[in-house]
Amino acid sequence: MSAYDKVILARSKGRPTGAAYIENVFDGFLELHGDRRFADDPAIVGGLALLGNLPVTVVAIEKGTDTKERLRRNFGMPNPEGYRKALRLMKQAEKFQRPVVCFVDTSGAYCGLGAEERGQGQAIAENLMELSTLRTPVISILIGEGGSGGALALALADQVWILENAVYSVISPEGCASILWKDPKRVKDAAECLKLTAQDMEAMGVVERVIPEENFDSAYAQIKELLAEVLPGLIATPTDELLEARYQRFRKF
């Protein structure tokens, strides 16, 4: 499979979205809305759930599964209020000492008029800074598209995992081809050059794990099992050690 085939697969409509992971990995999800500043961004879903008996805060970028839903969710392209809602819930998790689990699936933060007016760059910057010292464990899982800063804003974590056919990139292959080569047709070359596949991420140390995708039921089960295996260790780690390891995790790049 070429890198571009993986991009197509990561974007494909049949692929489970954030909500499916929440439903299948956790029990009793209770959605919480709004950033307390401007609005509730439907492109990001957040709330509380149980992993076995462990309360966790869950944040997921949601693309929607049918046309109507996709429109409502802005195709999973968050506005600043989405990132601010995510941060609000994460700070809440810190207060109540709950771990945070994020599911990331976006072509990128929304490039719109309102998004700029309300400080898209500032919202992402604040999330990155806050996440770097959030005093509770954070695990982020890239389930489809990991589009640049809009994905990273939910992926500055203690561990980052990626689905076998998900991608993670600083720019879309389309954007790269048109900016760099002024030739949108070279999108396949761009996908290859950017080294954006899950396997590339593992080789470069950007992710700790690649989750196989034989079928998605087994992927959900594996994520559930892995979370149950990894989270207790992170919870038991003294917070200063946890934050030092998180700092060094990104310091190495």
Added chain:
Amino acid sequence: MNLMGLFRSPQNELEKGGKEAEDAGIRSACPRCGVQLPLSDLQENMNVCTACGYHFRVGPRERIAYLTDEGSFYELDGDLLSRDLLDFPAYDQKLRNAKLASREKDAVVTGAAHILGHPCALFVMDPNFMMGSMGTVVGEKITRLFEFATGTGAPVVGFTVSGGARMQEGIHSLMQMAKTSAAVRRHGEAGLFYLTVLTDPTTGGVTASFAMDGDVIMAEPGATIGFAGARVIEQTIRKKLPQGFQTAEFLLDHGFVDLIVPRAQQRETIGRLLQLHDPGSIGMAEEEMGGGLE
């Protein structure tokens, strides 16, 4: 080593440099008002149009000269060089061209300096080096500067200019946003002051990380500042953008910058801000007031 290889590309680049120098010429046309400005006037006026106040883009060495006390700038990590981490087509050549165009090794200069007698750690990005794009060297130098400042208890003053990510470094470029943000955070947690000065253009991953993290955020008049590029937004919303969208003035109106300061006044304003954040001046004031501040 293939010496011929060394010779050939600089020759091409010298030609290019020559053409640029000619463009700059004895006179330079202001991109905003079109007035032909004698180069000497322009240089004397810190590269600000004497007719309309347009702020020309300037490189880090000019800014350091405008800003810092004479002879006080001590460069740090000046020898870091970008590597072609992903084997990206033509990246090596682009780096060579950028070095020639900017006379710098990468898109940021960092160091320690005094501004009106106040010590600070300083970074200045370079529009002439791949439009200030952020790769591993930019991220590393800025991270090291914040770590140095945290260690020495110094404030950081940073001038940003960036077209965004260094695409040729792929995911490594993206990781710089996380790395720098974490270093900025540690500096802040040590109770130290960070001032950013956003200059034309500041966009993409730099806006979405350390540019917007300042305790005080200053901007240069008319600078384009945003997350997404104007063209990308127009393509997304299929509309023309309103006049003045994503300018420093627009950001001020929307509450995302503290103040807009023309180049000629930046040194004085930055000096004042450094003084106001100097723990030494608080101590002195306490003494003068006989402990009245306690």
